[in-house]
Amino acid sequence: MSTLPLRAAGLVVVLGLAAACGTTTAAGGGSGGGDAGPPRPGGTLRLGISSNPDCIDPQQWGTNAALNVGRQLVDSLTDQDQASGKIIPWLAENWEVNPDSTSFTFTLRTGATFADGTAVDAAAVKTSYDGIKALGPKAQLGNGYLAAYKSATVVDPKTVRLDFSAPSAQFLQASSTMSLGILAPAAYQKSPEQRCQGEGLIGSGPFVFESFKSNQQVVITKRKGYNWGSPQFKHQGEAYLDKVEFRIVPEPGVRTGSLASGQLDAITDVQPVDEPQFAGNGFTEPVRANPGIVFNLTANTTRGVLTDVKVRQAVSKGVNRQEVTDTVLTKNYKAATSVLGSATPLHLDLSKELAYDPDGAKKLLEEQGWLPGPDGIRVKDGQRLSAKIIFSLVFNQNQSVLELVQQQLRKIGFDLQIEQRTTPETQQLTLAGDYDFIWYNTTRADPDILRQLFSTKAGNRSKLSPGNPLDAALDKQAATVDEAARKPAAEEAQRLVVEQAYSIPVFELTQVWGLGPKTHGVGFEASSRMQLFDAWIAG
Structure with missing residues (x-):
C-alpha cells in the first residue's frame, strides 16, 4: 500500500492483514469458494476500499486506493512478471537499451487504441511522458522515475526513443507501472485537477472511467473492443466484468460486515480482529507480500x-x-x-x-x-x-x-x-x-x-x-x-x-483482500496492486 512515511511519498498507504485460514496466493488472482465452473462475463463487482482515492489519475497520485483504480484504466509500455520480476512486453512489443542505460527505444504493437478511438502511437507516448514530467512533484511516483528524463523522440509512428541525462536502469521497471501508464493526448487538454476527478482521464486500459463521488465511490465500466492485454493476464479480449464500483468504506468493521452480509463482493485491508468472519463459508483471502x-x-x-x-x-x-x-x-x-x-x-x-x-x-x-x-x-x-x-x-x-x-x-x-x-x-x-x-x-x-x-x-x-x-x-x-x-x-x-x-x-508489508463466495479472479500485479481484468462474478 505508497508515503513520507507511507502516504506522503505516495508509495504505500494501507496495510492488509492476512488471515490464518482461507486461500492465499503469492501472485495472480484469488477465487471464491467452491467450483464455480468457467469464468462468465457480465455483472458488477462491488468492492469496498479503505480510503478515498483523492485523485484517480495514476500519473499523479501514489496511494493504493488511487492506483488500484488507475491500474484498470491505463496500459503501460511494459509489464512485470509477478514471480520472476522480469520485464515483458505490453504496449511495446520490444525495446532496446543503450550501453549506459540513458536511452530506451520502444517499438509499439499495432492495434491498441485509447478510449476516445485514437491510436496508441509514438506521438501519444511522447505526449504522455512529457505530460508526466511537466507535472513535477504532482506526479508523486513518476517524478522520481523520470528525474533524469530529458526528452522523447518520435522515430516513426511505431517507434519512440526516451532519453535520460543520467544512467537510469530503473526506468525499464518503471515503464511497467501504472504511474507511467499512457494517457491519450486529449487528456492533457484538461488540467491536472480535472484529471484527478476523472475528467478527460482517457486511457487504453480494459476499463473506462464513469464517475467519481469523493468519499463515496468510483465507478468504472468495461472497455468495448479491448484486445491488447498483457501476457500476464489469464485471458485475452475484453474484461469479464461489466462494471466495478469502488465503494469507500474507511471503517474496517463496517467493511468486513458488508462483505459477510453480501452487501459487498470483495474488500481490501482485512484486519486481524475481523479474520474469524472469513474462516470458511466460501470466503477467501488472497495474500501477497509487497516488494x-x-x-x-x-x-x-x-x-x-x-x-x-x-x-x-x-x-x-x-x-x-x-x-x-x-x-x-x-x-x-x-x-x-x-x-x-x-x-x-x-x-x-x-x-x-x-x-x-x-x-x-x-x-x-x-x-x-x-x-x-x-x-x-x-x-x-x-x-x-x-x-x-x-x-x-x-x-x-x-x-x-x-x-x-x-x-x-x-x-x-x-x-x-x-x-x-x-x-x-x-x-x-x-x-x-x-x-x-x-x-x-x-x-x-x-x-x-x-x-x-x-x-x-x-x-x-x-x-x-x-x-x-x-x-x-x-x-x-x-x-x-x-x-x-x-x-x-x-x-x-x-x-x-x-x-x-x-x-x-x-x-x-502484506496485502490481503477478502473475497465473497461469488467473487473470482481478483489478482495482484507485480507491485501488489489490484488487477481486475480477469475478475468475474458467479451467478
Missing part, C-alpha cells in the same frame, strides 16, 4: 546518539522481528530479512545480520560507555540513551508495532520515544530532516527504491555525506539493466544499509 522497502526505522545519522554506528547496530540487534510478526501481526507476515522485501527483485537475505541478539546489543553499548541508569535506561556523561521516532497512523497496526519495539529496546537500555504526527506534519519533518528515526515503508518492485531514498543525490533519509560507499553501490546498480552486473551492486547496497544500521528493518 520494496520494508517497514523500518530509518536513522538520521547526524542526530544525537544515532551518530554512533555502534548505537545504531545495537538498536538493530535489540529488535525481535519474529516477536513482532507473531504478536502484533499474523503468520502470513514475514519478519524482515533485508531492507528490501523478499518479493523485490535482487533481494539479498541478510537474516543472520538481522538476528535478535540482545546480549550482543548490550555488549556494544557497554563498549561505547553506555551504562544502565536507575530506571534501566543507559546513561553516558549525563546523557540518556534515547531517540524519538515519528510516524503517521495510516493503518491500525503502526502504534502497536512501535510500542512492542519500544518494549524490546527498553530491555537493552534504549529509550525509544514514540511521537505520532499527521501525515502532512510527518512529510514536512521528513523533508526538513527534523527527526531521529522515521517509520515508513515504500512499495516498488525494483531495488532502485534504495537509491531514491538513501542516495545523497536523492532522498538521503539517513543524512549521509556525499561520496560514501553506499552512494557508489547505488550509482552502480543504476547504470545497467544487465542483471548479472546489477545484482552485486544491489546486494552491496542492501548489505551496507543493514550493516551500518542506516535502516532498522522490522517486517514486510
Whole structure:
C-alpha cells in the first residue's frame, strides 16, 4: 500500500492483514469458494476500499486506493512478471537499451487504441511522458522515475526513443507501472485537477472511467473492443466484468460486515480482529507480500546518539522481528530479512545480520560507555540513551508495532520515544530532516527504491555525506539493466544499509483482500496492486 512515511511519498498507504485460514496466493488472482465452473462475463463487482482515492489519475497520485483504480484504466509500455520480476512486453512489443542505460527505444504493437478511438502511437507516448514530467512533484511516483528524463523522440509512428541525462536502469521497471501508464493526448487538454476527478482521464486500459463521488465511490465500466492485454493476464479480449464500483468504506468493521452480509463482493485491508468472519463459508483471502522497502526505522545519522554506528547496530540487534510478526501481526507476515522485501527483485537475505541478539546489543553499548541508569535506561556523561521516532497512523497496526519495539529496546537500555504526527506534519519533518528515526515503508518492485531514498543525490533519509560507499553501490546498480552486473551492486547496497544500521528493518508489508463466495479472479500485479481484468462474478 505508497508515503513520507507511507502516504506522503505516495508509495504505500494501507496495510492488509492476512488471515490464518482461507486461500492465499503469492501472485495472480484469488477465487471464491467452491467450483464455480468457467469464468462468465457480465455483472458488477462491488468492492469496498479503505480510503478515498483523492485523485484517480495514476500519473499523479501514489496511494493504493488511487492506483488500484488507475491500474484498470491505463496500459503501460511494459509489464512485470509477478514471480520472476522480469520485464515483458505490453504496449511495446520490444525495446532496446543503450550501453549506459540513458536511452530506451520502444517499438509499439499495432492495434491498441485509447478510449476516445485514437491510436496508441509514438506521438501519444511522447505526449504522455512529457505530460508526466511537466507535472513535477504532482506526479508523486513518476517524478522520481523520470528525474533524469530529458526528452522523447518520435522515430516513426511505431517507434519512440526516451532519453535520460543520467544512467537510469530503473526506468525499464518503471515503464511497467501504472504511474507511467499512457494517457491519450486529449487528456492533457484538461488540467491536472480535472484529471484527478476523472475528467478527460482517457486511457487504453480494459476499463473506462464513469464517475467519481469523493468519499463515496468510483465507478468504472468495461472497455468495448479491448484486445491488447498483457501476457500476464489469464485471458485475452475484453474484461469479464461489466462494471466495478469502488465503494469507500474507511471503517474496517463496517467493511468486513458488508462483505459477510453480501452487501459487498470483495474488500481490501482485512484486519486481524475481523479474520474469524472469513474462516470458511466460501470466503477467501488472497495474500501477497509487497516488494520494496520494508517497514523500518530509518536513522538520521547526524542526530544525537544515532551518530554512533555502534548505537545504531545495537538498536538493530535489540529488535525481535519474529516477536513482532507473531504478536502484533499474523503468520502470513514475514519478519524482515533485508531492507528490501523478499518479493523485490535482487533481494539479498541478510537474516543472520538481522538476528535478535540482545546480549550482543548490550555488549556494544557497554563498549561505547553506555551504562544502565536507575530506571534501566543507559546513561553516558549525563546523557540518556534515547531517540524519538515519528510516524503517521495510516493503518491500525503502526502504534502497536512501535510500542512492542519500544518494549524490546527498553530491555537493552534504549529509550525509544514514540511521537505520532499527521501525515502532512510527518512529510514536512521528513523533508526538513527534523527527526531521529522515521517509520515508513515504500512499495516498488525494483531495488532502485534504495537509491531514491538513501542516495545523497536523492532522498538521503539517513543524512549521509556525499561520496560514501553506499552512494557508489547505488550509482552502480543504476547504470545497467544487465542483471548479472546489477545484482552485486544491489546486494552491496542492501548489505551496507543493514550493516551500518542506516535502516532498522522490522517486517514486510502484506496485502490481503477478502473475497465473497461469488467473487473470482481478483489478482495482484507485480507491485501488489489490484488487477481486475480477469475478475468475474458467479451467478
